[in-house]
Amino acid sequence: MNRLAKPAGTRADLELFSLAASAVHGCEVCVKSHERAVLEGGLTEQNVHDAVRIAAVVHGVAVTLDAR
Numbered sequence: 001m002n003r004l005a006k007p008a009g010t011r012a013d014l015e016l017f018s019l020a021a022s023a024v025h026g027c028e029v030c031v032k033s034h035e036r037a038v039l040e041g042g043l044t045e046q047n048v049h050d051a052v053r054i055a056a057v058v059h060g061v062a063v064t065l066d067a068r
Helices: 011-025 028-040 045-066
Strands: none
Touching: 011 028, 011 045, 028 045
């Protein structure tokens, strides 16, 4: 829990990672909450889209490899 209290990087970075995880798990409420925090933290809509795209690709690869 100490790592969450003092994460490496900025708060916006932590929110961006949380946004990616929420998008992969399909939680709309969490995605909206983390997206708002990311934008309030000074990152852009493009950063939001990039994080979700990267998370989707990584998740897709993981699912494909797991199916083997």
